[in-house]
Amino acid sequence: MRDVSVNSKSNVRDERSRPPIRHRLFRVQFTIRQLLTGTLLCACAIAAALYSTRNLREGWRRQNQLYDAGALYAQIDQSDLHASVVFQTPPRSFNLHQIPFRGIEFKNALLDRYSLEFLQKHDEVECLMFCRSEFGTEDCLEPIGEISLNDLIFWECRPNLRMWGSLKKMKKIRQISFRNCNVSRELVDELLRSRPDLKIVLAEGSSIEQLGLAESSR
Structure with missing residues (x-):
């Protein structure tokens, strides 16, 4: 117990x-x-x-893409470029005054009207090139209509007659170059009719329907 x-x-x-x-x-x-x-x-x-x-x-990546453009555009234009810049995705705003850019290239870019509006504030741009780029709307090129360009280059871009037609409204462009592009007869005819002083260059594989018109447009 x-x-x-x-x-x-x-x-x-x-x-x-x-x-x-x-x-x-x-x-x-x-x-x-x-x-x-x-x-x-x-x-x-x-x-x-x-x-x-x-x-x-x-x-x-963006810094490398924007500032390490290389000499590709300078070789294409053969002009005295101080610098060139390549955009694959066009910026909504970009201060080109940071570097004295005179040539701009859009490479493999999908463009709309708003993609080129930032260029309206930069009159120092003299050469503009579109390389293998697509234009989403017909009024893509209207924002650059008031820019004094020495050369507007289209390289391997698909033709769009209605969009190309807006080129005749650009009174300050001195020269339009088509490289490896199939340019329609209607486009060249309209450009020469509206801008007799405009110089059109067909080079590097570019073709047109009538050789006589191509010769007269050079």
Whole structure:
């Protein structure tokens, strides 16, 4: 009987020494909250690091794309260019006064009317080239109608008669060059009729329907 009483007393002491069940549940919940909070903070830190790395890479790519244009355009134009710049994705706004750009090339670009509006503020641009670019709307070229260009070059661009027709409204362009383009007879006829002083150059694989008209347009 003594052994039983001693064991019962020790059990009572053990139960008294243990914390209540709700305290133990609170500790478990607190630990889980700490783990979840820590995991969430780690995830946010990783996401921020990945985002900043992506921005750095994107910024480097754009910087390399904008300023490392190379001598390609200078070789094509054969003019005394101070610098040239290549745009694959036309910017909504870009300060060309940072560098004395005189030649701009749009390469593999999908253009609309708003793509060229930023050029209206930069009269220092003398040469403009579209290389393998697509024109999404017929009024794509209207924003450059008031720019005094020495040469407007289309290189391997698909002809669009209705869009090309807007070229005759450009009174300040001195020369239009077609390189590796199939130019329609109607286009050249309209350009020469509206702009007798305009010089049209067909070069490097460009063709026209009638040779006589091609010879007279050079």
